[in-house]
Amino acid sequence: MDFAHSPRVTQLQTQVRRFLDDLVLPANAQWQRYAAAGAYPLDVVEPLKRQAQSLGLWNLFLPRLREQEPGTRLTNLEYAPLAEIMGRVAWSSEVFNCSAPDTGNIELLHRFASHAQTERWLAPLLAGEIRSCFAMSEPDVASSDATNIATRIVRERDAYVVNGRKWFITGAAHPNCRLAVVMGCSGEASGAKAHARHTLLLVPMDTPGLTLVRNVPVMQQQAIDGHCELLFQNVRVPVANRLGDEGAGFALAQARLGPGRVHHCMRSIGQCELALELMSARALERRAFGHALGDFANVQDWIAHSRVEIDQARLLVLHAAWRIDTQGATAARIDVSAIKLVAAQLQTRVLDRAMQVFGAMGLTPDTPLAQLWSWGRAMRFLDGPDEVHLRTIARAELARARAEAGSTSPYLQRWMPPHPDDLGT
Ligand SMILES: Cc1cc2nc3c(=O)[nH]c(=O)nc-3n(C[C@H](O)[C@H](O)[C@H](O)COP(=O)(O)OP(=O)(O)OC[C@H]3O[C@@H](n4cnc5c(N)ncnc54)[C@H](O)[C@@H]3O)c2cc1C
Numbered sequence: 549m550d551f552a553h554s555p556r557v558t559q560l561q562t563q564v565r566r567f568l569d570d571l572v573l574p575a576n577a578q579w580q581r582y583a584a585a586g587a588y589p590l591d592v593v594e595p596l597k598r599q600a601q602s603l604g605l606w607n608l609f610l611p612r613l614r615e616q617e618p619g620t621r622l623t624n625l626e627y628a629p630l631a632e633i634m635g636r637v638a639w640s641s642e643v644f645n646c647s648a649p650d651t652g653n654i655e656l657l658h659r660f661a662s663h664a665q666t667e668r669w670l671a672p673l674l675a676g677e678i679r680s681c682f683a684m685s686e687p688d689v690a691s692s693d694a695t696n697i698a699t700r701i702v703r704e705r706d707a708y709v710v711n712g713r714k715w716f717i718t719g720a721a722h723p724n725c726r727l728a729v730v731m732g733c734s735g736e737a738s739g740a741k742a743h744a745r746h747t748l749l750l751v752p753m754d755t756p757g758l759t760l761v762r763n764v765p766v767m768q769q770q771a772i773d774g775h776c777e778l779l780f781q782n783v784r785v786p787v788a789n790r791l792g793d794e795g796a797g798f799a800l801a802q803a804r805l806g807p808g809r810v811h812h813c814m815r816s817i818g819q820c821e822l823a824l825e826l827m828s829a830r831a832l833e834r835r836a837f838g839h840a841l842g843d844f845a846n847v848q849d850w851i852a853h854s855r856v857e858i859d860q861a862r863l864l865v866l867h868a869a870w871r872i873d874t875q876g877a878t879a880a881r882i883d884v885s886a887i888k889l890v891a892a893q894l895q896t897r898v899l900d901r902a903m904q905v906f907g908a909m910g911l912t913p914d915t916p917l918a919q920l921w922s923w924g925r926a927m928r929f930l931d932g933p934d935e936v937h938l939r940t941i942a943r944a945e946l947a948r949a950r951a952e953a954g955s956t957s958p959y960l961q962r963w964m965p966p967h968p969d970d971l972g973t
Pocket residue numbers: 649682683684685686689690691692693715716717718719766775926927929930931932933934935936939
């Protein structure tokens with residue numbers, strides 16, 4: 549394992565950071581004003597996209613599969629520090645064409661799309677001409693267990709007909725969202741096993757019968773690109789819109805999540821770094837009871853714990869990225885669960901400390917802190933709640949212990965206190 553950045557990555561870090569500081573940050577107030585008015589700031593984002601693309605700061609997340617696509621091909625380990633920088637201004641990912649859920653959808657299409665699907669959907673996504681969403685979760689079933697997904701997909705001759713309700717579908721309200729990658733149940737009637745019942749369909753957002761019911765506010769905040777409720781009523785798409793095989797939806801949805809979680813976690817770490825910077829600066833300048841806040845031991849503890857925890861989390865995420873790159877997403881499953889758990893909890897913890905140091909101001913929109921705390925809270929559900937990841941990690945650990953059951957560890961044997969008889973008492 550060598551986590552030192554290559555000269556190429558170091559150069560990209562400098563370029564992305566400079567782009568963020570010189571071009572994105574100055575546009576942030578305008579972006580926020582649009583967002584507060586409920587309008588999508590295409591005027592702000594589109595010119596920045598063109599600039600980023602012309603500099604080659606484009607599709608940076610996409611691991612190398614084919615040479616001919618646009619963008620700079622990087623491994624997950626190489627991309628991770630760039631995602632960390634983008635995390636500092638959350639909307640900046642779009643400027644570099646590195647936004648979720650497009651990134652995951654692009655990876656899926658990149659690996660599994662037919663030639664026609666590639667032409668129709670992957671090419672415009674890679675060019676940043678359209679956006680997309682991934683529609684899995686449903687209000688009526690516990691969606692942390694993807695085998696529960698109940699939206700019905702029924703084949704009728706050369707078409708599939710979709711009926712169901714989805715919610716929290718990120719990106720569906722973006723004005724350029726043209727594609728929903730929809731997971732539904734196609735195999736219930738055939739009695740297929742729970743993990744082989746689901747199918748992914750590529751559904752154009754303007755298909756008759758598909759309604760955007762509402763953009764669901766999260767923690768009282770309305771994301772302008774949306775976490776949307778979608779209704780599918782007799783939505784009909786050609787069989788050619790199926791992604792992968794019938795019944796392969798669960799496996800494809802799982803494959804989509806590994807690198808995406810690395811991206812989320814690194815952006816999260818960037819946001820925690822920003823919070824630590826702001827908290828430290830505030831601790832130096834704000835005075836109470838004759839002292840700078842940074843003179844108080846509890847504030848120093850918060851700063852020190854935040855520093856150490858962020859550095860720990862970063863190493864864990866880089867390790868998971870390295871394992872995905874070198875051994876594949878399946879081998880890295882437990883590492884990916886671990887980083888998702890750690891980063892989401894880290895974000896709420898560090899942001900909570902930063903808000904406390906800022907006093908009441910920390911709860912207002914005058915700093916990014918409250919918004920970032922809320923996002924950390926949301927991260928404890930999206931891409932799987934904490935408890936599901938804990939269960940994954942614990943089950944792997946228990947399976948290891950089970951494999952060794954029956955043999956007493958030499959460490960336990962050697963640590964047993966001696967029997968009183970052995971001591972001659
Ligand atoms: C901001 C945001 C964006 C999202 N974006 C998307 C998106 O783009 N597309 C999409 O499809 N979905 C999206 N989601 C939905 C998200 O993936 C689901 O909320 C998540 O999978 C949990 O499903 P659920 O809400 O139905 O909770 P449930 O499955 O009902 O679980 C409720 C609770 O039960 C507990 N629990 C569940 N399983 C276990 C277990 N094995 N052991 C112990 N406890 C358990 C957990 O505490 C969990 O929080 C998003 C969610 C949020 C908040």
